[in-house]
Amino acid sequence: MKKVFIDGETGTTGLQVRERLIHHPDIEVISIDPAKKRDVEEKRRLMKEADVTVLCLPDDAAKDSVVLAKEENCRVLDASSVHRVANGWVYGLPELDVTQRDKIKDAQFVSNPGCYPTGVVLLLKPLVEAGLLPANGDYSINAVSGYSGGGNALIDRYESDNKAPIFGAYGLSFNHKHLPEMKVWAGLSKTPIFVPSVGNFRQGMLTFLPIHLKGDTTMAQLHAKLVEIYANDTFVTVNDLNLVADNAAPFLTPHDLENTNQVELSVLSEPGNQSGILVAKLDNLGKGASGAAVQNLNIMLGFAEDIAVNLR
Numbered sequence: 001m002k003k004v005f006i007d008g009e010t011g012t013t014g015l016q017v018r019e020r021l022i023h024h025p026d027i028e029v030i031s032i033d034p035a036k037k038r039d040v041e042e043k044r045r046l047m048k049e050a051d052v053t054v055l056c057l058p059d060d061a062a063k064d065s066v067v068l069a070k071e072e073n074c075r076v077l078d079a080s081s082v083h084r085v086a087n088g089w090v091y092g093l094p095e096l097d098v099t100q101r102d103k104i105k106d107a108q109f110v111s112n113p114g115c116y117p118t119g120v121v122l123l124l125k126p127l128v129e130a131g132l133l134p135a136n137g138d139y140s141i142n143a144v145s146g147y148s149g150g151g152n153a154l155i156d157r158y159e160s161d162n163k164a165p166i167f168g169a170y171g172l173s174f175n176h177k178h179l180p181e182m183k184v185w186a187g188l189s190k191t192p193i194f195v196p197s198v199g200n201f202r203q204g205m206l207t208f209l210p211i212h213l214k215g216d217t218t219m220a221q222l223h224a225k226l227v228e229i230y231a232n233d234t235f236v237t238v239n240d241l242n243l244v245a246d247n248a249a250p251f252l253t254p255h256d257l258e259n260t261n262q263v264e265l266s267v268l269s270e271p272g273n274q275s276g277i278l279v280a281k282l283d284n285l286g287k288g289a290s291g292a293a294v295q296n297l298n299i300m301l302g303f304a305e306d307i308a309v310n311l312r
């Protein structure tokens with residue numbers, strides 16, 4: 001039995017990691033006394049006892065816990081956004097390429113990806129790498145997330161005071177914290193324009209990437225490459241070209257993947273096959289946070305990567 005300490009166990013991400021691990025046959029969660037959840041020496045003790053510590057903390061608190069982990073030479077999986085492009089950290093997106101799982105398995109420090117970058121990187125990286133899309137292209141990304149993406153503060157706003165907007169775009173000063181991560185791991189030379197938004201639903205996410213092709217490349221080729229790349233991945237599926245697979249069709253909604261660790265990619269082409277959109281659908285708390293965290297824990301600890309990654 002391996003031991004995992006979740007620092008930030010009572011937060012949105014931490015609770016969902018815990019709920020998943022309760023059903024894990026080979027992992028025992030070691031919990032901090034809630035009255036001591038900010039007690040540094042108690043954290044140190046639990047980190048030393050654990051095989052891996054998962055940080056489900058705000059960014060500044062995550063930095064503090066990493067100082068402790070370094071002092072005690074402990075293994076860490078960080079769900080915050082602090083270390084996603086940092087030296088000495090492995091990016092915890094196992095589907096990034098064929099070498100990534102081994103890197104995660106051997107790493108002391110793994111950074112769990114952000115919810116929006118997960119979709120963007122899975123869509124763009126293989127297409128840029130194959131030369132089907134330009135690395136120096138001008139990309140625009142529009143996305144909508146369930147309000148749980150904003151953690152307890154936004155959940156409270158949506159679920160208790162009734163004053164939250166049904167839909168609202170944000171990130172409008174164009175410096176969202178996910179931009180460096182998207183640029184680095186998708187292999188882009190220019191920072192994309194990114195307009196995230198939040199809607200009045202708890203979980204789910206859609207990310208849209210409009211594409212205008214030049215030369216002979218077609219949307220069908222982009223689709224074929226994504227099908228080839230993810231053919232053997234359990235958690236990434238690619239819909240048939242131009243299929244809007246959703247219970248609410250003809251609408252494409254952020255729903256149907258709640259509480260799973262799945263990502264669904266779509267390529268929707270206009271009739272000329274020269275432009276269209278790439279779309280990623282996922283649960284911001286599933287493959288966008290806690291499901292991905294459990295997948296990474298499984299890899300770090302040498303278990304099959306699909307154990308306990310879903311909540312249903």
Ligand SMILES: NC(=O)C1=CN([C@@H]2O[C@H](COP(=O)(O)OP(=O)(O)OC[C@H]3O[C@@H](n4cnc5c(N)ncnc54)[C@H](OP(=O)(O)O)[C@@H]3O)[C@@H](O)[C@H]2O)C=CC1
Pocket residue numbers: 007008009010011012013014037038055056057058059061062079080081113114115148149150151152153284285288289
């Ligand atoms: N929600 C999401 O969809 C995603 C979140 N993340 C990341 O996960 C991390 C956690 O986010 P989220 O779960 O949404 O946030 P929440 O605000 O829901 O939870 C944060 C938790 O951390 C606790 N906390 C704060 N400071 C400390 C500390 N010094 N020591 C111990 N516990 C502390 C908070 O306790 P208290 O309430 O008492 O302050 C709270 O329980 C963030 O870095 C976020 O960026 C990543 C991907 C997606």
Ligand SMILES: CC(=O)N[C@@H](CCC(=O)OP(=O)(O)O)C(=O)O
Pocket residue numbers: 079080081113114115116145146147148149150151154178196197198288
């Ligand atoms: C709706 C909402 O507020 N979403 C969060 C992102 C959630 C996420 O991916 O978390 P990280 O903070 O770990 O990157 C945001 O845009 O900041």
